[in-house]
Amino acid sequence: MNGFSTPLFYIVAAVVIIPAVLMVSFRNLIYSAIAMIASFTGVAIVFITLNAELLAAAQLLIYVGAISILILFAIMLTKQRSGELRLFFHRQAWAALPAAVILAAVLGVVLGRGKYNYAPKPQNPTTAQLSRLLFNQYALPFELVSLVLLVAIAGAVLLAKREKRR
Amino acid sequence: MTPLQYYLALAAALFAVGAWGVVARRNIILVVMCLELMLNAVNIALVAFSNYSAIGPGRGEVFVFIVLAVAAAEVAVGLAIGIAMYRLRERLDVDELDDLKG
Structure with missing residues (x-):
């Protein structure tokens, strides 16, 4: 998919990031798992935009197919609780969000300022x-x-x- | 076409969201899910570098295949540990595993 335009990239990035954020914030683990599946599918779309069709298929088969089912089984094998937010988040959770934002900013700045040796045309x-x-x-x-x-x-x-039993 | 930096920024953001989940949430199954998210972010970065780099096609994608297999192994063992922990103490909270604390 050469010449993949930037506005479309924003849509694909939203399909990856928004379900990921929802997944961390949902209290019900089944909802989290569904959001995780959406995010993994978005990652497969990202792979297609990067000319990695085989990897996109592998991503769908392994993550969306196998790993999600494994996680859903683990969720269903265990009893989930419901109730207040503090039952789902650590005591240090208030510090985790700014720390994650700082991590994203540092990673983004460091990766964005790097000098990269571009290929003349995309590798396929x-x-x-x-x-x-x-x-x-x-x-x-x-x-x-x-x-x-x-x-x-x-x-x-x-x-x-x-x-x-002994 | 989309510059490489955009994909790297997406990978950084996804990695940070995964790290947020690992640090903030208490349920061990959700922690494993967030670890998978972080591995996916690394995969995006690897495929992006592979697509844009000049060292010949497919080098980065081979790494991603190996990361996929290791991720599958990791999630299997992680969830098995979660199930074993649930059998032992009927809880899934990672902050209650402090038996080794003096």
């Missing part, structure tokens, strides 16, 4: 190019990630397993 890697990179040059990290996933699955099963 094909799936074949990506897979060649992933299975030739980056084959070792790829295999290591599979090991990490295996260990994580085993650990998650072990942690979440109900212990037998």
Whole structure:
């Protein structure tokens, strides 16, 4: 999607940021999860605007598909409380918002003032190019990630397993 | 077309929102969700750099694939810890986990 215009970018950015802010502020965790799904979908749209169609598909499959379902199951397996705001926010929450705003400002200034080596035209890697990179040059990290996933699955099963009554 | 800095600003804002949630909220499941948000912000920055950089196509996107897999592992373990914690004490508040405090 070359020549992606800036006004459209603002709309896409709003689709990412507004659900994220809502997600942190909702008291009901199910609402938060729905807002999180909206934000993840927005991130997939951002990937499409950056010529990363394969990643957008992976984002939809993994985040919107798998991880959201996992989180929804975790929410439904546990009992949620309702009530006053202080039950949902820490005591230090009043300081967290200004701290986050300062973090965003510092990151924005530092990233915005950097000198970047632009490509003459946007890079548009094909799936074949990506897979060649992933299975030739980056084959070792790829295999290591599979090991990490295996260990994580085993650990998650072990942690979440109900212990037998003694 | 949209400059690179716009995407970096979006990534910074999303990262800050995630950090806000991690620090401010008490529920461990929501903390895990906010961690996912921060990882997504990093992914946006990586894809943006990959799209605009001159070092050849797709280098940044390979990183994002690995981040995706690590994020999946992280959310699985994090939620399992949350479920185990709920079994143990019927609560999900991260600020009540102070058993090691003297």
